[in-house]
Amino acid sequence: MGRLQIDHIQPLAKGGANTEDNLCLACELCNQYKWTQTEAIDPKSEVLVSLFNPRLQKWQEHFTWTQEGTEIMGVTACGRATIVALRLNSNLAVIVRKNWVKAGWHPPNLQTESHLT
Secondary structure, eight states: OOEEEEEEEEEETTTSSGGGGEEEEEHHHHHHHHOHHHHHOOOOTOOOOEEOOTTSOHHHHHHHEEETTTSSSEEHHHHHHHHHHHHHHHHHHHHHHHHHHHHHHHHHHHHTTOOOO
């Protein structure tokens, strides 16, 4: 929902490295919520699980879009926990996605794209 930032999937503070396999692009807002988190509570099972790792996991296996294409829904414990931890359905994110839908830019074609937002 803003400029993209380079994010450390495994934060440097938790032993992560500055290597390509530990880096991804994240929107500024999501990255601010993530900070050094690598785990979160799944709201359905109330179990602590790892956050989604875009280098190792496929978006489509953990998330889907609502019919309107404005909110992300978690399909797995990892997906649900990531949505809550990173506030992927914040008011701002939903408003921005509504405008993307109106413009015909959203939701992404999940056959060809695997990004998170």
